[in-house]
Amino acid sequence: MNLSEIIDGLNNEQAQSVTLDDTQSALILAGAGSGKTRVLTHRIVYLITQKKLHTDAILAVTFTNKAANEMRERLNVLLRRPIGSMWVSTFHGLAHRLLRTHPIEANLSPQFQILDQQDQYRIVKRLMKENQMDESKFPVRKVQRFINQQKDEGIHPNDIEAGYNFFVKKSLEIFKRYEAYCHTNNLIDFSELLVRSYELLKNNPVLLTHYQTRFAHILVDEFQDTNTVQYKWIKLLFNGDNKVFCVGDDDQSIYGWRGAKIENITKLTQDFAPLKTIRLEQNYRSTGNILNASNALIAHNSNRMGKSLWTDSGDGNLIDLYEARTEIDEADFVVSAIQKHLDNGVSASECAILYRSNAQSRGFEERLIKYNISYVIYGGLRFFERAEIKDALGYLRLMETTADGVAFERVVNFPTRGIGAATVEKIREFARENQTNLFQAATSIVSTLPTRAANALTGFIQLIEQMQDDTQHLDLPEKVAYLIKASGLVAHYSSDKTDKAGSKTANLEELIAAAKEYQHEEDNDMSETLGFLSLASLDSSGDANSPPAQNVQLMTIHSAKGLEFPYVFLTGMEEDLFPSRQSKDEPHLMSEERRLCYVGMTRAMKKLSLSFAIKRFLHGQSIYAYPSRFLSEIPEKHLNQIKQKYGATPQNYQADDSFNQEITPSANGQLSIGGTVKHAKFGFGTILNFEGDGDSTRVQIKFKTAGTKWLISAYAKLEFV
DNA sequence: ACAATAGGGATTTTT
């Protein structure tokens, strides 16, 4: 491959970034939609083909599995060969790999298992209970957050001075117990993966030198999202002879609450000097109106590194700004507009509805169903988080390492086998007092238990041992297939009355398929089962068989980061909702909300619609809200403001012919939302909504003089005008 | 062991 192929189609700044000399470290400030992934992959291709670097010399780090996979695929295509040994992975994936390769040096059992957030929550909760902490005074979530915050900073419990803060004092006690628990149970959580792998390198100069020498080039995506430990990890690997190439955008930092340090991007320029900074400011995604509105908004933040995005694609459409009366009205507006797009031949998958919090999705969902538009909501339960899957994995984990206390607790009496809470408590107590794991403890105390409990517990111990024996010579998918039956899970779930569709047993079957798939792309430096279990913890993707793409997409703005859609609806633009109430008193939180808004707006390619509701039903009550401050930060010249009759401005109190006037409604025979009807008694009105078919059709009509009413179509004798 | 019931809390969640 020659140079011109690599920089073909790149603009000046992109090409400059890609072809920087291999003796240069660089920070690429890449604005939204400026082609950063392209620059990153082409940079790697440049280093390999032009600078003749071995693929082993490259370390490419991302935040999500999706981004890592995408990068791998692009590299395979560009290089026209599999990239094999190149390390392209997430921070957690890399940390995991290092720890699996050097468990002893990291003071870990080679069998260690990864805890997900849910597992961690349960442990913290259990420990708090044992410590007689009142959950109503100390929410488990807060204590869990405390622990993770420390870990994200690389702080150990012994480094902390509790001081006089009671919460910190109590949380610290739990933190210490939690660490001990993880140690005796061979468990390691997400944050700990990073901390341990950092300390592994730090405490082993030989290893450190090895990796420093190996990775001549370290490339990091989404640098603005790195937390303290991740930053230290990169810095540790950097010895000055090797080079970093970091891509990021301070304006898109929206994970501060997860420990991301936006300052890292500024620190970079000092700690990794000399460092060449290049700005990618040409935006290839959005129209001029969308881009300039976004620029104007983000300009209200201070301490930015500064960038001004531009586009040569023309102004495009104005941004619709809809003032809805209620959240129902808002949903109606959005879905009607989508229907109109669909009528014009737009694919549903080109439309996205974005919101600040998941609770907002419901109204849109209901309306989409009514309009019979297919949709998909992102952010639900992940495949590996489903209860039945975690049950099955619990058995698999226990078979792999009986020391795994989380797995033990999960399955010891599931499906129920007569091991009650009292028995389990005795097991825990023995384990605590004798510094051992639950399985070992169970074996030890079985003889001291009353007959019935003893028999049940012996049954369980024998079951696990039997399962271990039986599966010794089976491969992974066979093992999973065996275990879901032998454990009694399939039997339990197939007689589950609440699961009429049988989706739980189907998911268990799906797990066998996932195991098969894993087998094919197996990582050969660790055991199949351990590798699969780790994947299950580190892979957050949704349903194994992802839905075909012909759906309207609903998601939070956070999950929309990195994506783009031709038609974007950014909803719930109200004070206390977006920006969220919890952020309003803290300037740095408010700035993050504004960045979030910026991220949301810049997802749109062709058309952006903003909306807010004056009255919203939330948490069981109606709340009046002011329009989001962000709306007033967008220059009016970019906006097409659409208002409702009963809006905040009483002088608009006029006939309501304008209701949804721009929208092509969904139709049911003669009925169409927005259509005008005449009623013998109530006079003229506008159809707001209808439901049902035939004689049972009910129609909601807003009459000019008689108010809004639900009428049965068959009796109402409506005249369609 | 499980269903019914009452009470409390309710951003965002790459791994």
Added chain:
DNA sequence: TCCCTATTGT
């Protein structure tokens, strides 16, 4: 309002 948890009753 909805959802998750803890408690209570059968």
